[in-house]
Amino acid sequence: SQQGEEDPQALSIQEGENATMNCSYKTSINNLQWYRQNSGRGLVHLILIRSNEREKHSGRLRVTLDTSKKSSSLLITASRAADTASYFCATDAGGGADGLTFGKGTHLIIQP
């Protein structure tokens, strides 16, 4: 069964603006990860947040995790045209060996 649900499904913003994507999940997790997929390419890992963490930063990325609400958000600040891609949250219940459960993804378009 599907674990993560991203919101919104699609987002179009102007270059320079901030983009926020949300993810909800249903079961207990070990960690939550965000991946980016450019059109026709494989997924690239962006950031991981463990279940005992509430916020994490990496460059222009900021991830929050609320385990009580089973939700996470990904904020991309000062967006660039190169950020145009699909973004997926993925939950890991087993610590790595069981594979990830992905959400449906948010398609982000950055208008130049």
Add this chain to the structure above:
Amino acid sequence: DTAVSQTPKYLVTQMGNDKSIKCEQNLGHDTMYWYKQDSKKFLKIMFSYNNKELIINETVPNRFSPKSPDKAHLNLHINSLELGDSAVYFCASSGRLEQFFGPGTRLTVL
């Protein structure tokens, strides 16, 4: 150097055929995976292998069989292909928690 590679990139075949997709990782990772991404971009885990042992098999038809000749390779064999098998198949590997994905193989069954 490519970390996770897959061949072929595109595969077009007729219903009923048997085909294989190869995957190799040069990261020294212990665990490898196969995912299927459907036309709506939904990704679902199919298999994972840890040190040549199958760990999970998520409600995948037994027409699909992973084969791992060694720790660096996890190939996917598909027998009696059906129209619904058309999708993009991704191989991935992990050493700890984050996963590294291959470029994908787009399978089209006619």
